[in-house]
Amino acid sequence: MNNCNSFVNMASIGDFDPLNASIPATKVEITVSCRNLLDMDTFSKSDPICVLYTQGIGNKEWREFGRTEVIENTLNPEFVRKFILDYFFEERQNLRFDLYDVDSKSSNLSKHDFLGQAFCTLGEVVGSLGSRMEKPMVGIPGKKCGNIIVKAEEMGNCRESVMMQFCGNKLDKKDFFGKSDPFLVFYRSNEDGTFTICHKTEVVKNTLNPVWQAFKIPVRALCNGDYDRTIKIECYDWERDGSHDFIGEFTTSYRELSRGQSQFNVYEVINPKKKGKKKKYLNSGTVTLLSFLVDIEVTFLDYIKGGVGQGGTQINFTVAIDFTASNGNPAQPTSLHYMSPYQMNAYAMALKAVGEIIQDYDSDKMFPALGFGAKLPPDGRVSHEFALNGNPQNPYCAGIDGVMEAYYQSLKSVCLYGPTNFSPVINHVARYAASVNDGSQYFVLLIITDGVISDMAQTKESIVNASCLPMSIIIVGVGPAEFDGKKHTHRCTNTHTCVSHTHAHTHTHTHTHTHTHTHSTEQMMTTVSCFSSAMIELDGDEVRISSRGRYAERDIVQVHRVPSVCSTARLPDAWSQIGRVLGALEYASQTKKLSASSL
Template sequence: MPNVQGTSASGGNNLGIDSIFSTTQIELSISCRNLLDCDILSKSDPQCIVYLKDSYGNQYYELGKTEIIYDNLNPNFVKKFILDYNFEAVQHLKFEVWDIDVGGRDFLGVCETTLADIVANKGRQFKRPLTGVNGKDCGEIIIVVEELSSCKQLVYFRFKANKLKKPVWFLKPDPFLTFWRANEDGSYSVVHKTEVLRSTQNPLWSQAKIQVRTLCNGDFERSIRIDCLDYRHNGNHKLIGSCYTTLNKLVNDGLEKNKYELSNPMKNPLKTYGTVELAEIQLKEEISFLDYIRGGLEMHFAVAIDFTASNGDINDPMSHHYIDIYTNKPNAYEIALRAVGEIIQHYDTQGMFPGFGFGAKIPPSNRVSHQFPLNGNPQHPYCKGIEELISCYKQTLNVVTLSGPTNFAPVINSTAAIAKQHQDGTRYFILLIITDGIICDMQQTKHAIIIASHLPMSIIIVGVGNADFSAMDELDSDDVILSVDGCNAARDIVQFVPINRFLSRDGSSIRSQVELAREVLYEVPDQIVSYMSSRGFKPRKSLSS
């Protein structure tokens, strides 16, 4: 059976780094109509992938994916996409829709446009045909855009229902709720789905958490529609009934006055099909990454560099580790170290970086080491600033012998051991791994990441070269939480970034430091907040107050 757990509409990240990110953001809601049916015994299981073309106009990169909606040719996706809207720039977007099956996926259509076209569209619903399948009508994509409010509140709520109408006299429904936010043109966009509860007329759903700006964009009087549906395996869920409310009523009128009769205009509009009732609600201020930084959170970065033989002989100009003493042209690792280091050094309160290598043979024993200090001092492996880190990296190349295998687990476990000693909410650790190839200890790495996910720690993996990095997507578990051998990660802590996407044409420099910063740091703020919130750590009083 497909996953029918509850879904919320959070999408995109707000790093709160004013020097890099704009404060004006917009939210995209996506739905499709009349999609191609690629399945024989059921309907297509669509998912939309959103791409943004880089500022140089020659390559799309993935912004994110919606959830998969099973057996549905007219999906309304819950996940929203938050983007910075720049009036002065042309921001090209591509929307690909795929039918996701166990054995693979089928292409359902594509739409390419610009963010300006969507924003400037007359009427709030931007409708365009999907194309790309020869000789077939692929249906259409509908995009609703809305400028986000600056509201920083979260609402926690729980609903129940009573005496829901049976689909037939001898069967009880499998009910779930969907919440829809009114748009400015009178249409509605789905923002939340509860889990499905089996065979009950009196369900009590789990508590949900949603941003107020997602639920009603900060407008407490905006209409919210609640649909109660009876789940069907074929995706043709049956509407039991609907009701309407506002966040103001939910928050201020008390539980007794938040009981709603369900009506169904498709059946008998005068008949009641049960009631939906508010069971509990709480409004809280949302804590941001900046709140923790301003409260004195100390961030610490460690660096691990891949010295495996797959990088190529260091004397070969094609090697990722080749040092060109004549032109001083930086190699791939220097570029990655300097580009990423210049970003993260501003957030490391001490400016000291422990630097390690892995996958090389170390003198005098000439044995392979999966973690060795770049400065040669195991008791104090710290480098002062990025320049010293790069200098130690170059010196190490002349001392060690590139070998293998490519094992990530030892450096992850080492950083996790340090993070384990600082679980009081005052420090957070980020491990930067720069690598050229495929992980050889995938199972051990997964276990190490799962352990680290319970600690104040994140991992950024930067890929150099043109290797197949598809395995990294499994570790960067944006859509499905990482699991191995029955163990699940507490949260997503991995971000993978291929450096080639940001290189100039001759490969000697970074084309856009701003875009690289956005990609490298994209998930870190949310990862920090999720850890702190899960442990109940609140920001300390601002140091400037």
């Protein structure tokens, strides 16, 4: 029985996706595990990661959908990170799972060892016995690549998340020269009696009385909204070689956990083998629930339709465009800013395709439009925060067409220069966001750029400062340059050209300037989701960004790449990421604490 509907009325929310208006789909959660992977490491086992690819409707192009976490030193990984897919019964939804042995921090998959792949359809997984499919992997001639196990479970509509914290007491000592390095693994039970991993805590080193960090998990991941479904928790002693020692286990349920810190939530950790062999065996220690707090997650529709506060949340978008010289001379067809009479340039295509969707969620449709990295007339002053319409007191443009017009006019008057500084435009939006603290407004900064950030330290500090404000940052990359943030040794003397269309000739000003040229074939072929470490560092999905020892309060940055020759068909991917940011906003959400009596 799904109990969440007794608290949240989902009739008008959740059945319709405004970002992908089509027949409502069933959402399924995909869990991946593997057996007997190839061992590519000499002195240890492989460190596998699984990458899921899907095919677009009407074409055969494989697109990366997502990646699991990396699990170190194992040939039999049980991945915790899930893939959430829309399941359409009437469509053939092809899936490809690629496995890699991760050898470095690079997100470029070509830098890692390929372990094999498997192909299937989503319907094949859902239709398998118990919605569990196991098949051999292929891809390396002459070698057995092991098996992949894919499980699917329909997701409930429950929108609750729970924050929990646990501690251990007098756990078994497993290390000969020390104590134990304990961690917990959480499993939810399935209808067929099996268990699916849903969370791992961190390892607490050298202690028998660990206090694990509090963690947040969706209730649907923990029990799929069924408060009485069994939750199994196993305790292990961490070992460097991956052969973690089993300490013991216990079971509970969401309903029991919801009682909070009490005598009901002190659990004996039992090792069944020890219990069967030793008559005087009591337990292998205890685990206690320290805290339990429930949040009702607020969705994007809640924000814009009035679910938060009395009048809803007004979404305010600001656009910032890169006018640095690395984009190329706008008078040349090779420039990303080239104004062809026959087609839009890369910036215009990205701006129009994303902006036309953005404007639907901004009620007044007046957008501040900024530029950075250019010399401005009449004195050639370099600016990293100038109004595209030439009016710094009122940088607003009417609709996305107004932004496009202001962008074209700026190209005719400014001189592309540098460097590529993000922090001024981030601080610009942050000043407005700081003036709102009642949840009535949310600010989104869309930065369109060709790549390398020059003020990384200042940008990180600006992001950390803004992480407590009602704002998010979307970075869309155009052109072939890889987002690596590195200054290469290639020094050249460039001609920064200011093209004035109000004169019959071109004014050219020459400056000596060192910047980056990155046009290798490998980088041109970089996939949409493959960024290098510098840009990934801003996108805090994996590691929370920090500056001067202070961490961002939440992840407010999403990064998306658009190829230099892009089409509007690819840009809904960018908006999908924007939607995920807005749908996951925690700033304006109202926390609802459910008492035990309400369960």
